[in-house]
Each structure stands twice: as C-alpha cells, then as structure tokens.
Amino acid sequence: MSSSLLEHCKKEIADLLQKGLIRPSKSPWSCPTFYVQKNAEIERGVPKLVINYKSLNDALQWIRYPIPNKSDLLKRLYNSNIFSKFDMKSGFWQIQIDEKDRYKTAFTVPFGQYEWNVMPFGLKNAPGEFQSIMNEIFNPYTEFSIVYIDDVLIYSDNIDQHWKHLDIFLKTAKHQGLVVSAPKIVLYQTKIRFLGHNIERGTILPIQRSLEFADKFPDVIKDKTQLQRFLGCLNYIANFCQKLRIICKPLFQRLKKNPAPWTEEHTLVVKKIKAQVKSLQCLVICHPTTPKIVETDASELGYSGILKQVINNQECLVRYVSGVWNDTQQKYSTVKKEILAIVLTIQKFQDDLINQKFVLKVDCQSAKFILKNDVKNLASKQIFARWQALLSAFDFTIEHIKGSNNSLPDFLTREFLQGSP
Structure with missing residues (x-):
C-alpha cells in the first residue's frame, strides 16, 4: 500500500471507529483488504477500501432470498408521471450484526485488525438480507x-397523489429508523433514472452510461473471453434491438471449439452492433390492460418477434425478442420454422400475454391454418399438436398479413400426401 493510500486508510478507519461501525478485534478470523480506483472511484475522487471476504463467504451457508427482477x-x-428517488445511506451499515457473530467479519489493514458492528459490504448474503428487511417494511406500499x-x-x-405517497414513505422510513442519503434525493421529477434506465411518461430507454460498454471493445475481438464479455453485455439491450441474436450468430459461432478464423464478416457484425447500441429506440412500458399485438418472423438463421400495444389507436413498440435455430431446428421446413417462431416468441412474452386477449399477426397462411385446425392428417x-397444446394456454386471434410468398397450397399438398396411409 502506497504512503498516500496508507494515510487515507488511517483516516477512513478512524472515521469508522468514531461512528461506531467497527471496533478493534482479536478475532482468529482475518480477511485481507486492498484499495481499488475504478471509474466510479475516480469520479468521486476517493479510493474504495475492499475487504476480500472470499474465505468467509466460502464458509457461510447461502440464504437465497430473491432479489427482484429489474424488468418486472x-x-x-x-402509468406513472411523477417520480422521486431515494438511496438508503450506506444501506448495509444500517443493519446491526449479532454480537456473537461480529468476530467473523474481522479484517486487517497494515496497522491493525478490526471487526464490524454492522453488516459490511462484500458478504454474499448481505444484498438478500437487506432486500428482505426492506420488503418487510415497504411491501404494504x-x-x-x-x-x-x-x-x-x-x-x-399526479402531483397531489405524489405528495401523499412521499408523506407515507418518509414517515415509514423515520419510524423504522432508516436513513436516506441527502445528496442522492431526487424529488418530483417527470423523467427519472432508475435501475439503469430513463423512465418518462410510460416510456423506457437504457441510460447512456449503460451503453458505453460497446466502445470499450475493439472491432476485432479474437480473444474468446473478451468476445464472451461483449456478447454478455448485449443481454442488457436485447429488448431494444430487433433481430439481435440473428445478427450476432457469426460471433456466437466463434465461441465453439476450434472456430474458423476471424474474418471481415465478424468485424462488420461488431461494427453493426455498436451502431445499433448508439441508436436504440425508446420503448413503451407494457400496460396490463391495453390491446396487445405480436408479430413474428422466421428466416434460415433464426427467428424474431415484436410485442406491441395499442395506445390512442397507434401501435407502440414494447420489446423485441430474437434467437437462432439449433442444429435440429435448422433442418425444419420453412413452415415449421414460421410456427416455431410463433411458439418461441409467445413464450418469451408470456408474462405480458397470459390471461389477456391479443392479436397474432403472421405472414404465413400455412401457420394460421395449422394453429387453428386439426392436424391429425399431417405428416x-x-x-x-405439441405446439398447438403449448399455445392453447393463450387467448389470441390470428390475422394474416401479406408476405412475399404464400405457400399454403403447396404446403398442404405435401403434408397431406406424406401423412396419407
């Protein structure tokens, strides 16, 4: 540890002692510490003390309290127009550790050993424990x-309603002894940043900082681990990009054993993805009662789907989904791929479609026939029949939209002939 970091560490430990958050320790447990200076720390101008609790976490039993799904x-x-946001000040530090367990949290710095009186950051059960406490307090609201x-x-x-909601929240927080971070309070906003997204009048878009990952990767990503990280980052924006998985297929093939050499095609795919990331469409947040529309498409490479909802007689984009065929699906006929695209898309959107009536728009008339008729005479x-059974849990009508090719007569002839005794 450098002399400047050592001086900073002494001041930080003294501050934690003065606040009663830690105390000197003679514990047989001991976890090492170090400082990090990543982007967030550089922005704050303060290095971050990190305690490596790996050995303690390995010994702890998991308490798998669920962390909420951000999308949900x-x-x-x-339907919200007014927002206020709060951050619990040093959240985990608001939870006391049982006296008999405090010795387990001991950590060392160059000039001594200390243990926590409150729950430190870095323990594997800390997020779930804090979420559990917060849920118990705020679930009524x-x-x-x-x-x-x-x-x-x-x-x-609206504003009047928001004032009442804030009053309830602040009184509840005070009654429970929770402390909010004053510098991070944001009040009465019509547009808010929350969970990595900009929210405004029922619309949603990832915040710009969350999209900067794309430019941190080169256009040529030959290293497998680096490519995995790049593709992993794309999961964050999958709902906002049409046919993303299909576009990425050449890159996913690079993750297989003994892949073909990197080519200009791969470089162009990376560049195309980066361009898409910089021009994402703003989507609407799915309303539970508005009319829904599902559109699907299948190609030789894979499938894509769109979920829309009708607002003021306009079709508004809710989210996209896409995927590539596996080796078995790749051998399916065109019509089978079209129907499978419908099945997979509806399954992906099922949280927004279950127990609701919606319209399925398809450009394959054969698909419409198969989904709504007896298939016992087909090869x-x-x-x-299995796909029909899967879709029977959903309430939808099918509308045929003209595609480039209507193969219904040929398809029926082929299927009936193959299915005949």
Whole structure:
C-alpha cells in the first residue's frame, strides 16, 4: 500500500471507529483488504477500501432470498408521471450484526485488525438480507413504491397523489429508523433514472452510461473471453434491438471449439452492433390492460418477434425478442420454422400475454391454418399438436398479413400426401 493510500486508510478507519461501525478485534478470523480506483472511484475522487471476504463467504451457508427482477419492477411504471428517488445511506451499515457473530467479519489493514458492528459490504448474503428487511417494511406500499436493495422509487400519477405517497414513505422510513442519503434525493421529477434506465411518461430507454460498454471493445475481438464479455453485455439491450441474436450468430459461432478464423464478416457484425447500441429506440412500458399485438418472423438463421400495444389507436413498440435455430431446428421446413417462431416468441412474452386477449399477426397462411385446425392428417402431426397444446394456454386471434410468398397450397399438398396411409 502506497504512503498516500496508507494515510487515507488511517483516516477512513478512524472515521469508522468514531461512528461506531467497527471496533478493534482479536478475532482468529482475518480477511485481507486492498484499495481499488475504478471509474466510479475516480469520479468521486476517493479510493474504495475492499475487504476480500472470499474465505468467509466460502464458509457461510447461502440464504437465497430473491432479489427482484429489474424488468418486472420497471413494468409497474406504465402509468406513472411523477417520480422521486431515494438511496438508503450506506444501506448495509444500517443493519446491526449479532454480537456473537461480529468476530467473523474481522479484517486487517497494515496497522491493525478490526471487526464490524454492522453488516459490511462484500458478504454474499448481505444484498438478500437487506432486500428482505426492506420488503418487510415497504411491501404494504407496493402500489406506489419500488424497492431494489437500497434504492427506492416513489411513483404516482399526479402531483397531489405524489405528495401523499412521499408523506407515507418518509414517515415509514423515520419510524423504522432508516436513513436516506441527502445528496442522492431526487424529488418530483417527470423523467427519472432508475435501475439503469430513463423512465418518462410510460416510456423506457437504457441510460447512456449503460451503453458505453460497446466502445470499450475493439472491432476485432479474437480473444474468446473478451468476445464472451461483449456478447454478455448485449443481454442488457436485447429488448431494444430487433433481430439481435440473428445478427450476432457469426460471433456466437466463434465461441465453439476450434472456430474458423476471424474474418471481415465478424468485424462488420461488431461494427453493426455498436451502431445499433448508439441508436436504440425508446420503448413503451407494457400496460396490463391495453390491446396487445405480436408479430413474428422466421428466416434460415433464426427467428424474431415484436410485442406491441395499442395506445390512442397507434401501435407502440414494447420489446423485441430474437434467437437462432439449433442444429435440429435448422433442418425444419420453412413452415415449421414460421410456427416455431410463433411458439418461441409467445413464450418469451408470456408474462405480458397470459390471461389477456391479443392479436397474432403472421405472414404465413400455412401457420394460421395449422394453429387453428386439426392436424391429425399431417405428416408432422406430433410436433404440430405439441405446439398447438403449448399455445392453447393463450387467448389470441390470428390475422394474416401479406408476405412475399404464400405457400399454403403447396404446403398442404405435401403434408397431406406424406401423412396419407
């Protein structure tokens, strides 16, 4: 540890002692510490002390309390216009550790050993424990509050309603002894940044900082681990990009054993993805009762789907989905691929479609026939029957939209002939 970091460490430890967050320790446990200076620390101008709790975490039993799914939380904001945001000050430090367990949290610095009186950052069960406590406190108010670990969003339809919601939240926090970070309070906003997205009047878009990952990768990504990281980052924006998985197929093939050499095609794919990331469409948050439309498409490479909802007689984009065929699916006929695209798309959107009536728009008339008729005389009756069964849980009507090719007569002739005794 450099002399400047050592001086900073002495001041930080003295501050933690003065606040009663830690105390000197003679514990037989001991976890090492180090400082990091990543982008967030550089922006704050303060290095971050990190305790390597790997050995303690290995010994701890998992308490698998569920952390909420961010997408599910954001869906609650479909009809909200006013927002306020709070951050629990040093959230985990607001939870006391049982006296008999404090020795387990001991850590060393160059000039001594200390242990925590409160729950430190870095313990594997800390996020779940904090989420559990916050849920217990704020679950009665889920109609106007979202809690994600130590972040709280209050949302309302109008100003008057929002004032009442804030009053309830602040009184509850005070009663429970929770402390919010004053510098991070954001009040009465019509546009808010929350969970990595910009939210405004029922629309959603990833914040710009969350999209900067693309430019941190080169256009030529030959290293397998680096390519895996790049493709992993794309999961964050998958809902906002049409046919993303299909576009990425050449890159996913590079992850296989003994891949072909990197070519200009791969470089062009990376450049195309980077361009898409910089021009993402703003999507609407799915409303639970508005009319829904699903559109699907299948190609030789894979499938894509779009979920829309109708607002003021306009079709608005909710999200995209896409995927590539596996080796078995790749051998399917064109019609089978079209129907499988429908099945996979509806399954991906099922949280927004279950128990609702929606319209399925297809450009394959054969698909419409198979989904709504008896398939016992068709050669592929078993697989079609299975897909019919999967879709029977959904309430939808099918509209045929003209495609470039209507193969219904040829398809029926071929299937009936193959299915005949």
